Amino acid sequence: MSTSARGSHTPSVTMRDVAEVAGVSVATVSHVVNDKPGARIGEDARRRVQEAVASLGYRPNALAKTLSQGTSRFIGLVADQIATTPFAGQIIHGAQDEAWKHGYVLLVANTDGNDEAEAEAIAMMLEHQVHGVLYSTWYHREVVVPEALHATDTVLVGCFAAEGGLPAVVPDEEQGGRTATEELLAAGHRRIAFINTTTPSPAQTGRLAGYRSALEGAGVEFDDALVFPASPEQGGGYATTPRIVASGATAVFCHNDRVAMGLYDGLREQGLRIPEDVAVIGFDNQDVIAAHLRPPLSTVALPHYELGAAGVRILLGIDADTGSEPRLIVCPPILRQSV
Amino acid sequence: MSTSARGSHTPSVTMRDVAEVAGVSVATVSHVVNDKPGARIGEDARRRVQEAVASLGYRPNALAKTLSQGTSRFIGLVADQIATTPFAGQIIHGAQDEAWKHGYVLLVANTDGNDEAEAEAIAMMLEHQVHGVLYSTWYHREVVVPEALHATDTVLVGCFAAEGGLPAVVPDEEQGGRTATEELLAAGHRRIAFINTTTPSPAQTGRLAGYRSALEGAGVEFDDALVFPASPEQGGGYATTPRIVASGATAVFCHNDRVAMGLYDGLREQGLRIPEDVAVIGFDNQDVIAAHLRPPLSTVALPHYELGAAGVRILLGIDADTGSEPRLIVCPPILRQSV
DNA sequence: CTGAAAGCGCTTACAG
DNA sequence: CTGAAAGCGCTTACAG
Numbered sequence: 001m002s003t004s005a006r007g008s009h010t011p012s013v014t015m016r017d018v019a020e021v022a023g024v025s026v027a028t029v030s031h032v033v034n035d036k037p038g039a040r041i042g043e044d045a046r047r048r049v050q051e052a053v054a055s056l057g058y059r060p061n062a063l064a065k066t067l068s069q070g071t072s073r074f075i076g077l078v079a080d081q082i083a084t085t086p087f088a089g090q091i092i093h094g095a096q097d098e099a100w101k102h103g104y105v106l107l108v109a110n111t112d113g114n115d116e117a118e119a120e121a122i123a124m125m126l127e128h129q130v131h132g133v134l135y136s137t138w139y140h141r142e143v144v145v146p147e148a149l150h151a152t153d154t155v156l157v158g159c160f161a162a163e164g165g166l167p168a169v170v171p172d173e174e175q176g177g178r179t180a181t182e183e184l185l186a187a188g189h190r191r192i193a194f195i196n197t198t199t200p201s202p203a204q205t206g207r208l209a210g211y212r213s214a215l216e217g218a219g220v221e222f223d224d225a226l227v228f229p230a231s232p233e234q235g236g237g238y239a240t241t242p243r244i245v246a247s248g249a250t251a252v253f254c255h256n257d258r259v260a261m262g263l264y265d266g267l268r269e270q271g272l273r274i275p276e277d278v279a280v281i282g283f284d285n286q287d288v289i290a291a292h293l294r295p296p297l298s299t300v301a302l303p304h305y306e307l308g309a310a311g312v313r314i315l316l317g318i319d320a321d322t323g324s325e326p327r328l329i330v331c332p333p334i335l336r337q338s339v
Numbered sequence: 340m341s342t343s344a345r346g347s348h349t350p351s352v353t354m355r356d357v358a359e360v361a362g363v364s365v366a367t368v369s370h371v372v373n374d375k376p377g378a379r380i381g382e383d384a385r386r387r388v389q390e391a392v393a394s395l396g397y398r399p400n401a402l403a404k405t406l407s408q409g410t411s412r413f414i415g416l417v418a419d420q421i422a423t424t425p426f427a428g429q430i431i432h433g434a435q436d437e438a439w440k441h442g443y444v445l446l447v448a449n450t451d452g453n454d455e456a457e458a459e460a461i462a463m464m465l466e467h468q469v470h471g472v473l474y475s476t477w478y479h480r481e482v483v484v485p486e487a488l489h490a491t492d493t494v495l496v497g498c499f500a501a502e503g504g505l506p507a508v509v510p511d512e513e514q515g516g517r518t519a520t521e522e523l524l525a526a527g528h529r530r531i532a533f534i535n536t537t538t539p540s541p542a543q544t545g546r547l548a549g550y551r552s553a554l555e556g557a558g559v560e561f562d563d564a565l566v567f568p569a570s571p572e573q574g575g576g577y578a579t580t581p582r583i584v585a586s587g588a589t590a591v592f593c594h595n596d597r598v599a600m601g602l603y604d605g606l607r608e609q610g611l612r613i614p615e616d617v618a619v620i621g622f623d624n625q626d627v628i629a630a631h632l633r634p635p636l637s638t639v640a641l642p643h644y645e646l647g648a649a650g651v652r653i654l655l656g657i658d659a660d661t662g663s664e665p666r667l668i669v670c671p672p673i674l675r676q677s678v
Numbered sequence: 679c680t681g682a683a684a685g686c687g688c689t690t691a692c693a694g
Numbered sequence: 695c696t697g698a699a700a701g702c703g704c705t706t707a708c709a710g
Contacts, residue, residue, distance in 0.1 A: 064703035
């Protein structure tokens with residue numbers, strides 16, 4: 001009984017076919033297939049329809065349904081970089097799961113930061129009658145929202161608009177910085193260095209603010225000499241090591257996991273052990289790095305999955321949009337063995 | 340002039356609206372909008388339509404078009420893990436770019452390896468009349484293809500089916516292993532160790548075969564004592580270091596970058612320098628690791644982007660499907676500084 | 679409880 | 695060169 005011709009070439013069975021086999025009208029088929037609450041359908045007719053559906057292998061055409069209902073089940077996700085970072089995958093994943101949960105489907109487009117590709121992507125989404133779009137960036141920053149997006153509901157994920165006006169959801173950098181520092185404090189450290197990025201960004205200011213606030217909360221005086229600017233790379237962490245060691249810090253909060261990776265190398269060269277001689281905590285939770293360093297790195301996670309999920313919740317009106325301020329998503333600590 | 344009400348709530352302008360404004364029929368509008376080759380449209384009518392389109396901001400409804408044409412522009416991508424690995428993002432990226440190039444749009448679904456989610460995902464794709472689906476796994480392995488997939492064209496990406504029958508595209512593990520080994524050979528090494536995974540897989544057998552074939556090609560006798568089984572993790576590489584050193588190997592080919600990462604740690608502890616004392620090459624090109632190790636790791640890349648792109652090319656019939664054997668995608672060497 | 683009919687926005691022969 | 699009309703697969707008042 002195997003009709004093994006490839007599906008797209010097989011004429012598909014329609015509601016009309018089901019109606020004929022079941023001996024009812026298409027309206028009736030529609031009602032039972034969609035289990036419409038208002039509709040009273042006789043037990044008998046209902047059963048015949050169900051049998052016909054099963055025997056014919058009927059599958060509703062979602063596109064036709066959308067057309068006649070005037071309301072689509074698509075959510076668009078336009079991302080500047082699906083590729084370059086492991087993170088973007090998590091955003092997609094979170095958005096997809098949440099969309100799915102509510103009967104929506106994700107349409108994804110990558111723009112590579114190219115304006116033309118972006119315009120095309122948005123046009124394509126609008127032509128597909130998306131319910132709305134998630135505009136996402138892979139690192140937390142300010143963006144200028146493309147004009148075309150004003151033609152549909154849009155929420156910003158991992159970024160925020162200069163002019164405001166659009167709902168946005170971003171990681172809570174300050175809370176993250178505070179959490180990281182508090183972990184160090186809780187382990188008994190008082191002289192805590194902070195290797196901060198030299199790149200101006202919400203991460204730069206937010207994490208620093210969190211660091212200061214945690215210190216203050218613990219009654220430890222902030223010492224400007226303990227914050228070290230460095231490029232947010234392995235090399236930055238490595239290069240900063242001598243000064244860290246000279247500072248007498250017993251613990252260091254690194255702007256991100258790559259910096260921590262460099263610090264590991266530097267510390268090891270000095271014969272210093274982690275965490276016995278100096279404790280270190282990172283930020284980002286870049287899995288491949290953090291989990292595989294020796295010892296495994298304690299860090300604070302960027303909540304990419306949650307960002308994607310929260311984005312669709314706001315888009316669908318499930319979560320209230322937070323007005324002109326972006327909604328902040330907490331960055332949870334991931335404790336391993338470096339503190 | 341800003342109609343700033345959100346788009347989805349704004350009744351959209353249809354072809355009929357354009358027709359009215361331009362003073363022509365919808366058929367004419369359709370012809371000019373789609374630039375139909377067969378249709379002779381007067382210069383004047385064409386201009387009026389174009390003006391109306393512009394002034395009304397008309398945007399074709401892709402769903403309606405699909406319905407009436409009976410042919411959709413969707414390609415489904417069902418992945419077992421969008422999230423867990425940085426790699427999956429690249430597959431999506433490659434598939435999306437290639438699909439786009441041919442006027443197709445990507446519908447993505449993540450199954451987390453859950454059969455129920457998978458069935459739902461496939462059903463959803465079929466209901467959306469996808470042209471076909473890409474079924475992808477994040478590491479190279481054999482899969483059993485879900486029954487539902489037989490209802491549409493499908494190509495396997497990064498995996499292959501036991502029963503065969505479905506077109507597949509996978510990384511060329513053997514060529515990759517050969518390439519890695521050849522890099523070491525070219526640097527003058529003769530005593531080359533291979534830390535292979537203990538996990539049975541195409542990667543395990545393929546990379547080993549490539550290693551042997553490169554050795555043979557260089558007239559170096561294969562020495563069983565130089566292949567070390569290890570768990571494909573940082574820990575595996577680290578634990579193997581003493582035996583590597585004892586073997587007198589001057590170069591080592593690691594099953595993957597994480598293993599190389601562990602080997603780095605082990606070598607460093609022994610006071611050995613890379614590549615001066617021992618050269619190392621990895622596999623996978625896990626960017627966060629490979630590019631940030633000290634020294635940066637030479638490796639062989641898994642061609643995820645290409646896998647995704649090749650998958651859609653086969654699906655669309657642009658590339659011929661390779662029959663019962665999977666199409667092999669080359670794994671290119673990425674040279675950094677560890678050889 | 680069930681069906682006939684109009685409509686969703688487009689395309690496509692077919693006339694003229 | 696251009697338009698009237700049927701049709702794509704479904705939904706939804708409205709009758710009965």
